[in-house]
Amino acid sequence: MKYRPNLCLGLLLAFLLGVATYQGYRVRHLRESEVFYRWILGAANQVWVFGSVTPDREAAERYALKDEDVYQHMAEAIEPLLPEPDGEPAKEDYDENGTLHSRLIRLVRRGTADKLIWRLASGRALAEPRKEFLTALSNKKLASVGTQFAAGSMYFSSESDDAGLGQPGKSGDVSLGSLFFGFRKMAANFTWLQVDRYWHQGLLYRMVPLMRTCVALDPHFIQAYLIGAWHLAYNATAHLPDTPEHLKKYYPKFNARLGEKELFYYIAIDFLRDGIRKNFRNYKLYFDLGYGIYENKLRDHANAVKYLEHAVSHRHERYVRRMLYSCYTKNGQYEEAIKGWQDYISAFAGTAVADDLAPRFIEINRGLIHERDGAAADKRADEAHQVAESSRKAAEEARQAAAEARAAGNAEEATRLDAEAEEAEARASEAYGEAQAAEEARQEQYAQARVIWEKLSAGEHPDFFALARLLRMRAVELVAEGNYLEAVALLDHARYQSNDFWKEGSDMIIDIKQKAGIPLNVTELKALVRREQEEKLSAAQTQQTQPPETTAVAPAGAE
Amino acid sequence: MTARSGLIRGPWAIAVYTWREGMRKRILIGFLILSLLFIFGANLMAAFMSQSTVGEVEADVDVKLIKDICVTVISIFGVLITIFISASAVPTEVENKVIYTVLSKPVRRLQYLFGKFLGIQLIVIINLVLMGALFFIALYVKTRILPTLLLWSILLTYFEFLIVSAFTFAVSCASTSAVLPTIAGLFIYLVGNLTEYLKDVVRRSGQTGMWLDEAIGKTARFLYQVLPNLQNFSLKSQILYQAPNDPPQDVQVPNLILYGLLYAVCGFLMAYWVFRRKEL
Numbered sequence: 108m109k110y111r112p113n114l115c116l117g118l119l120l121a122f123l124l125g126v127a128t129y130q131g132y133r134v135r136h137l138r139e140s141e142v143f144y145r146w147i148l149g150a151a152n153q154v155w156v157f158g159s160v161t162p163d164r165e166a167a168e169r170y171a172l173k174d175e176d177v178y179q180h181m182a183e184a185i186e187p188l189l190p191e192p193d194g195e196p197a198k199e200d201y202d203e204n205g206t207l208h209s210r211l212i213r214l215v216r217r218g219t220a221d222k223l224i225w226r227l228a229s230g231r232a233l234a235e236p237r238k239e240f241l242t243a244l245s246n247k248k249l250a251s252v253g254t255q256f257a258a259g260s261m262y263f264s265s266e267s268d269d270a271g272l273g274q275p276g277k278s279g280d281v282s283l284g285s286l287f288f289g290f291r292k293m294a295a296n297f298t299w300l301q302v303d304r305y306w307h308q309g310l311l312y313r314m315v316p317l318m319r320t321c322v323a324l325d326p327h328f329i330q331a332y333l334i335g336a337w338h339l340a341y342n343a344t345a346h347l348p349d350t351p352e353h354l355k356k357y358y359p360k361f362n363a364r365l366g367e368k369e370l371f372y373y374i375a376i377d378f379l380r381d382g383i384r385k386n387f388r389n390y391k392l393y394f395d396l397g398y399g400i401y402e403n404k405l406r407d408h409a410n411a412v413k414y415l416e417h418a419v420s421h422r423h424e425r426y427v428r429r430m431l432y433s434c435y436t437k438n439g440q441y442e443e444a445i446k447g448w449q450d451y452i453s454a455f456a457g458t459a460v461a462d463d464l465a466p467r468f469i470e471i472n473r474g475l476i477h478e479r480d481g482a483a484a485d486k487r488a489d490e491a492h493q494v495a496e497s498s499r500k501a502a503e504e505a506r507q508a509a510a511e512a513r514a515a516g517n518a519e520e521a522t523r524l525d526a527e528a529e530e531a532e533a534r535a536s537e538a539y540g541e542a543q544a545a546e547e548a549r550q551e552q553y554a555q556a557r558v559i560w561e562k563l564s565a566g567e568h569p570d571f572f573a574l575a576r577l578l579r580m581r582a583v584e585l586v587a588e589g590n591y592l593e594a595v596a597l598l599d600h601a602r603y604q605s606n607d608f609w610k611e612g613s614d615m616i617i618d619i620k621q622k623a624g625i626p627l628n629v630t631e632l633k634a635l636v637r638r639e640q641e642e643k644l645s646a647a648q649t650q651q652t653q654p655p656e657t658t659a660v661a662p663a664g665a666e
Numbered sequence: 667m668t669a670r671s672g673l674i675r676g677p678w679a680i681a682v683y684t685w686r687e688g689m690r691k692r693i694l695i696g697f698l699i700l701s702l703l704f705i706f707g708a709n710l711m712a713a714f715m716s717q718s719t720v721g722e723v724e725a726d727v728d729v730k731l732i733k734d735i736c737v738t739v740i741s742i743f744g745v746l747i748t749i750f751i752s753a754s755a756v757p758t759e760v761e762n763k764v765i766y767t768v769l770s771k772p773v774r775r776l777q778y779l780f781g782k783f784l785g786i787q788l789i790v791i792i793n794l795v796l797m798g799a800l801f802f803i804a805l806y807v808k809t810r811i812l813p814t815l816l817l818w819s820i821l822l823t824y825f826e827f828l829i830v831s832a833f834t835f836a837v838s839c840a841s842t843s844a845v846l847p848t849i850a851g852l853f854i855y856l857v858g859n860l861t862e863y864l865k866d867v868v869r870r871s872g873q874t875g876m877w878l879d880e881a882i883g884k885t886a887r888f889l890y891q892v893l894p895n896l897q898n899f900s901l902k903s904q905i906l907y908q909a910p911n912d913p914p915q916d917v918q919v920p921n922l923i924l925y926g927l928l929y930a931v932c933g934f935l936m937a938y939w940v941f942r943r944k945e946l
Contacts, residue, residue: 119935120939124932127929130921133925134895134918137914144914
């Protein structure tokens with residue numbers, strides 16, 4: 108330093124720059140590993156929730172996306188390095204076919220091995236899959252990743268023209284994220300303001316691409332997903348009439364026949380699913396998808412339950428569980444609903460819901476179980492009765508034939524026919540016995556249900572759903588007695604007691620009127636026509652869209 | 667006073683003096699007041715910006731807007747304060763001839779520079795603490811939860827400023843007025859944020875097969891690896907939205923701090939290299 112200060116300083120500077128460059132390389136490696144790590148978690152979750160890592164199968168084929176390949180290679184590399192999760196596998200650890208999910212998916216679901224997955228994602232063990240991932244990412248061949256700014260690559264859509272709601276154009280090959288100097292989130296906020304402006308101006312069709320740009324700028328803008336989906340599924344459709352069946356169009360992407368109004372629901376579903384891909388541990392997105400759209404808008408109880416179950420598997424607010432149990436009831440999963448409410452009572456004892464409402468919901472579910480079992484017993488009794496009747500007829504015929512054979516001098520044939528008749532009589536008697544037992548079981552179940560409904564509908568604050576169920580039971584009895592008009596009147600009264608009973612009550616009225624030959628009013632006639640049309644079209648559609656054996660993954664939006 | 671204590675005291679005295687001098691600058695005070703007003707008004711702005719939402723979602727949008735506005739305001743005004751103070755600390759003293767009085771004392775040029783640099787950092791840190799504290803309060807008032815991750819965000823912001831400050835300081839040591847280093851500082855900030863573009867240049871190079879094309883690609887690759895990349899510090903805004911103890915962030919934060927320190931030392935060394943033989 109003393110003799111050649113410039114050289115020494117230059118060398119020192121070069122050395123320090125070298126060290127800083129190396130540190131820069133390390134930081135870059137960590138950043139890339141972080142993207143890879145978050146993709147691993149997100150992709151594993153996508154396989155768990157949606158059954159596939161590809162958001163849109165048709166787009167994946169059209170743009171030669173590598174999501175499936177990269178995921179496959181990564182999963183093969185990581186699987187032997189992961190430990191078996193603690194404890195017995197839960198119901199959620201199995202897929203729809205009953206196959207146990209991979210360790211990666213089970214660990215991601217539990218969120219207990221994030222540190223290990225991060226170590227692996229940033230370590231040498233996954234160097235090859237990481238390289239493959241980063242290459243695919245820089246070539247924009249991954250649609251399942253949510254941390255890049257490339258609207259075009261994140262929202263490939265084969266339906267942009269057909270859907271009519273537009274899609275953002277490709278952002279080009281340059282990383283636009285850098286343009287905002289680290290203020291992408293603010294850019295997303297300003298884009299959101301524009302969305303809000305369009306909403307107030309009623310320019311719904313302009314909102315959608317802008318909403319997508321907004322979440323492309325900030326993929327973790329949860330509220331943009333929630334409010335966007337709310338605008339689409341609720342506000343945009345508020346003044347639109349239901350589309351008549353014959354005006355609906357088939358959308359392969361959603362695997363459904365949709366009109367303008369219904370299309371908004373599915374765009375909202377797509378939007379929320381996109382949000383889930385990028386923020387898979389946020390319960391609100393699952394909740395809005397399950398309850399806000401599938402349950403409230405599409406009345407698809409099975410999918411509502413599916414997404415609400417996902418919502419409660421993450422950190423959530425209490426109301427999410429309540430809605431899940433309510434959907435269990437609507438989906439006919441009464442036992443699960445009872446168990447859920449019992450858990451709720453033990454977890455939140457002392458709250459108004461746990462103390463006042465939960466016991467009532469448990470009782471309602473018990474009542475519904477009795478009704479269900481009663482109906483099953485009724486069906487069994489009917490079947491047994493039919494068997495008994497046919498056996499009795501067969502016995503009579505055999506006896507007659509035996510008498511004729513005896514008169515004709517054919518003693519051997521007469522003996523055989525007598526034996527046949529005896530056998531049929533035994534069958535009939537057994538079937539009568541079964542029918543009797545089933546009838547008793549039915550009466551028993553209905554009696555128990557009646558006790559529950561009477562208990563709940565009595566008092567100062569009656570439960571209106573229970574009241575509607577009680578009236579329904581009386582109506583069924585009246586129908587059995589042949590008092591059709593009284594039954595219709597009672598059901599008409601019952602359906603006004605509870606919203607949840609409206610559809611069932613209305614359908615029952617139509618059925619009774621048809622059975623009794625009572626003329627239907629205009630609304631009922633229209634409902635009947637609609638019902639028939641829907642059945643016919645859905646049967647035709649099922650035939651038309653039967654997927655080939657080799658198609659393992661359903662297209663995005665299809666449930 | 668021993669020689670060793672003099673080595674520390676000298677720069678420290680210069681640092682304190684630089685800090686006092688800096689805090690008297692109207693433009694800095696103006697920036698600081700403006701930034702504090704923005705942060706203080708973030709609540710109000712958030713209320714205007716999220717007018718169409720309701721209930722729980724509205725509260726979430728408000729919190730998000732407050733976070734984004736505050737991070738942006740701190741970044742913009744913070745970097746402006748850093749650039750202005752780093753660009754003017756030495757040239758102003760040369761212009762006012764104060765430097766002759768200081769250097770005529772038993773103070774080495776390295777000590778003088780170190781003291782100046784330390785003083786600049788004191789100003790930057792105090793400004794950041796003020797803005798961060800207000801941000802902290804704004805967020806706490808809204809959420810009623812102590813936003814501890816915010817501290818990491820502010821820390822990363824500081825190390826981003828440290829790099830900008832060191833290189834601006836180096837340019838200022840070569841300059842006689844504060845104008846050129848100020849422009850250079852803004853340029854450093856912009857270039858530091860656009861380093862990622864070099865990756866695109868590398869990817870597109872070599873397609874024509876011409877030597878110039880290849881050379882551009884190699885130069886871009888070299889620059890991409892050597893130049894500081896300020897986009898690495900974008901973690902400062904991400905961190906506010908992640909859960910605590912997020913594994914990648916726990917590893918990245920210390921690495922980014924080291925990254926910032928190393929480039930800052932490089933910048934300071936460049937400043938010294940320029941300044942040690944400078945004709946005053």
